[in-house]
Amino acid sequence: MQKWSIGLMSGTSLDGIDAALLKTDGNEILEIGDWLTIPFQETLRHKIREAVYMRGDILATEHELTLAHADAVKELLKKSSFKPKDIEVIGFHGQTIAHRPDQGITWQIGNGALLAEKTGINVVCDFRRRDVAAGGQGAPLVPLFHAAMVKYADLPVAIVNIGGIANITWIGRSENSGNDILALDIMAFDSGVGNVLLNEWIFKHTGKYFDCDGEIAASGTINQAILDAYLQDNFFLQAPPKSLDRNYFDLQRLEGLSLQDGAATLSEFTAITIADAYKHFPSPAKHFYICGGGRHNKTLMNSIRKYIPNAKPVETLGWQGDAIEAQAFAYLAVRSLKKLPLSLPTTTGVRNPVTGGAFYAA
Numbered sequence: 315m316q317k318w319s320i321g322l323m324s325g326t327s328l329d330g331i332d333a334a335l336l337k338t339d340g341n342e343i344l345e346i347g348d349w350l351t352i353p354f355q356e357t358l359r360h361k362i363r364e365a366v367y368m369r370g371d372i373l374a375t376e377h378e379l380t381l382a383h384a385d386a387v388k389e390l391l392k393k394s395s396f397k398p399k400d401i402e403v404i405g406f407h408g409q410t411i412a413h414r415p416d417q418g419i420t421w422q423i424g425n426g427a428l429l430a431e432k433t434g435i436n437v438v439c440d441f442r443r444r445d446v447a448a449g450g451q452g453a454p455l456v457p458l459f460h461a462a463m464v465k466y467a468d469l470p471v472a473i474v475n476i477g478g479i480a481n482i483t484w485i486g487r488s489e490n491s492g493n494d495i496l497a498l499d500i501m502a503f504d505s506g507v508g509n510v511l512l513n514e515w516i517f518k519h520t521g522k523y524f525d526c527d528g529e530i531a532a533s534g535t536i537n538q539a540i541l542d543a544y545l546q547d548n549f550f551l552q553a554p555p556k557s558l559d560r561n562y563f564d565l566q567r568l569e570g571l572s573l574q575d576g577a578a579t580l581s582e583f584t585a586i587t588i589a590d591a592y593k594h595f596p597s598p599a600k601h602f603y604i605c606g607g608g609r610h611n612k613t614l615m616n617s618i619r620k621y622i623p624n625a626k627p628v629e630t631l632g633w634q635g636d637a638i639e640a641q642a643f644a645y646l647a648v649r650s651l652k653k654l655p656l657s658l659p660t661t662t663g664v665r666n667p668v669t670g671g672a673f674y675a676a
Contacts, residue, residue, distance in 0.1 A: 316344060317402035320390060320435070321644030322383050324409050326478025326560040327509050327607055328362055329523065330354045333386040334640035335394055340648045341494060343462050348394040349637035352386050359523075365411045365423065366560065372411070376423040379409055383424065384432035398434040398676070405647030405671075406439040407639075413442075413452065413559040420452040430674040438647040438671040445657045450664030453557035454481035457502035457661045458649070459642035461485050461495040463633070470499075472591075472599035473628070475638065476608025478560050480508035480588055483661075484595045501596060502661040503554030506587030508608050510560045512580040518565065519573045528613025531581040534574030540567050544583050554594050555663035581614050589621030603628045605635040647671065 316337055323332045331354070335347025354362065358378055364370035383406060391397065408424025426439035442452035460473045460483040470486035486499035512531070513524050525531055544567065549558065568576045592598070605628040608614055618625050628635045646656050655667035 318347060318396065318400055319403050319405060319644040319648050320387060320401055321405045321640040321642060321647065322386060323407045323639040323643055324379070324383070325639065326410060327513060327524075328354065328359055328366075328478070329607060331383055331386045332637055332640035333390040334634075334637040334644060335390065335396070336641050336644035338462075338645050338648050340645075340652045340654050341462065343645070346634070346641065348390060349634055349640060350386070350390055350393060351636060352382070352389065354382070358382060362409055365409070368411075372423065376425055377428070379423060380425040380428045381432065384429055387429075387433045387435070401435045403436045403438055403647045403651055404429065404433065405441075405643035405645070406437050407441060407643050408439055410560070413557065415446050415451045415453075415557060418446055420446045426672060426674040430676045434676050436676050437674045438650045439674070440672040441643070441646060441650070441656065441670050444668055444670030445662050445664050448664045448666070448668050450657055450662035450668070451555050451557035452662060453504060454483070454502050454661065455646060455656060456481070456639055456642040457483040457500050458495055458656065458658075459638075459645045461498050461500050462645065464631075465495055465498055468600055470595070470597055470599050471601040471603065472595065473603045473605065474505070474588055474591075476508040476584070476588070476604060476606040476614070477639070478508055478510035478513070479558050480505045480584060480608070482588070482591045484599060486596060496655065496658075496667070499596065500658060500660055501554065501594070503556050503591070503594065504558040505591040506550065506558065507563055507584055508606065509584075509611075511563055511565065512577060512584070515565055515568065515576050515580055524607075525577055525581075525611065525613075528581060528611040530574055531577035531613040534572065534576070534578030536582045537571060537575055537579045540571070541579050541583055541586075543567055545586065550587065550590065555661060557662070581611070582617055584608070585614060585617035585621065588618055592622070602626070603631060605633065605638045607636070609635055
């Protein structure tokens with residue numbers, strides 16, 4: 315009998331830990347379970363922010379971060395009335411603090427051995443380094459899960475996740491598509507920044523971590539010259555697959571702008587780069603679905619719909635939009651146990667489909 319798996323995700327927005335239950339055989343999604351989000355304590359969030367900029371005691375931060383993930387697992391088990399013995403594996407993404415695949419570097423902090431010890435459950439972690447070692451971008455890794463979720467839908471579709479970085483999966487149906495997700499046509503790449511620059515701008519000027527409902531951006535005016543300067547970056551000239559480090563862009567161009575105008579400009583930057591991703595699709599998407607924290611930003615969603623009128627939150631599919639990435643790593647952990655591919659040449663640019671992940675037994 316197939317057991318449940320747990321996925322854990324803490325993304326580049328630095329907002330907290332998502333934990334989700336999933337039942338899968340590594341190909342089909344058999345059942346979606348409970349999920350939850352636990353915001354980071356302010357002290358831990360500060361330490362993670364320091365680690366992202368290569369400051370502070372990174373090893374101590376990794377230890378504290380792992381214990382916070384163990385607590386998230388315990389809370390999810392309590393919510394679902396499950397015991398550790400009911401769970402086959404935890405997919406532990408960890409926290410990305412550096413991502414430079416062009417240099418062969420990607421670094422997610424998180425101690426898989428400690429998590430296995432604290433939870434009594436097997437752990438798969440360190441998902442990205444195998445892909446990078448094999449010549450891939452190491453990101454995005456959620457596309458195969460997206461494909462498993464929509465493979466019986468009206469294809470082609472595009473799914474965009476707006477986290478700190480925005481990534482897009484395009485999924486089409488080839489003539490020979492069967493039940494295996496690898497028979498589908500799948501393309502994926504990072505389109506550009508998601509929430510990260512806007513969050514950093516808000517934090518710099520207000521000490522808050524995000525623009526709630528996009529209210530600050532809604533009251534500002536877009537600075538077209540600065541927006542154009544961002545859009546002229548070489549990243550947007552590159553063909554997919556491609557991925558982006560959260561620190562690739564900075565706020566220097568915005569110096570001198572008001573809080574509101576800077577927020578409006580950054581919000582439009584995210585919207586345009588998501589819309590421009592259309593030019594890379596093998597064929598137009600019939601449907602365009604959005605998940606991740608960015609879909610809660612009303613101003614950003616309105617900006618996206620200016621360019622993509624049919625953009626809808628994934629809740630219209632019955633999905634839990636804040637749990638998608640955690641569910642994805644629950645799925646990938648099972649695929650890792652079975653030595654199935656986690657990434658493809660068309661999703662990360664890896665030379666051949668590769669599995670990945672490091673295993674720690676409880």
